[in-house]
Amino acid sequence: MIKEVTSEFAMRAFGQRLGRLLTGGEVIELVGDVGAGKTTLTKGIARGLDIDDDVQSPSFTISRVYDARDGLTLAHYDFYRLNDAGIMANELRENINDQSVVTVIEWAELVEGILPPGRIRIALSAPTATTRRLEITGPKELIEQL
Numbered sequence: 581m582i583k584e585v586t587s588e589f590a591m592r593a594f595g596q597r598l599g600r601l602l603t604g605g606e607v608i609e610l611v612g613d614v615g616a617g618k619t620t621l622t623k624g625i626a627r628g629l630d631i632d633d634d635v636q637s638p639s640f641t642i643s644r645v646y647d648a649r650d651g652l653t654l655a656h657y658d659f660y661r662l663n664d665a666g667i668m669a670n671e672l673r674e675n676i677n678d679q680s681v682v683t684v685i686e687w688a689e690l691v692e693g694i695l696p697p698g699r700i701r702i703a704l705s706a707p708t709a710t711t712r713r714l715e716i717t718g719p720k721e722l723i724e725q726l
């Protein structure tokens with residue numbers, strides 16, 4: 581599925597719609613250059629999971645965890661410029677296998693090998709300063725509802 585959003589607000593709104601559809605156990609891989617909108621989209625997903633906290637890029641801590649609706653947890657990872665996932669790979673594996681966790685990953689190249697085949701993958705590009713193009717692949721049932 582291809583989706584074009586024309587503002588930061590629309591990106592958040594789209595993320596919120598996706599976030600509302602999540603029931604736990606989903607892994608969402610976000611692919612795109614610096615400034616493509618990965619964190620902005622994640623803020624929307626967090627809103628759709630009823631997370632009130634301000635979601636910030638986890639660049640320095642690599643992962644951040646937020647309490648979400650219905651006993652769910654959002655685990656947000658950012659592996660930017662990391663050369664070795666180290667023990668984070670184990671933590672990530674645990675979260676991926678936990679059906680009460682929604683896992684969102686920016687810069688996932690390093691951990692590509694441990695991501696499940698059924699994940700949601702969103703590739704973001706920026707045709708203009710304010711436009712973002714999203715190419716979404718993943719479970720058909722979920723994508724059809726977006």
Ligand SMILES: Nc1ncnc2c1ncn2[C@@H]1O[C@H](COP(=O)(O)OP(=O)(O)OP(=O)(O)O)[C@@H](O)[C@H]1O
Binds near residue numbers: 586587591617660
């Ligand atoms: N349509 C749009 N959707 C999302 N962001 C947009 C849009 N138009 C402009 N922007 C701007 O693009 C930037 C996106 O930044 P964001 O932190 O979400 O990117 P990122 O992909 O997470 O980058 P990084 O790789 O550094 O983590 C913000 O400054 C935002 O204001």
Ligand SMILES: [Mg+2]
Binds near residue numbers: 619620686
């Ligand atoms: Mg980011």
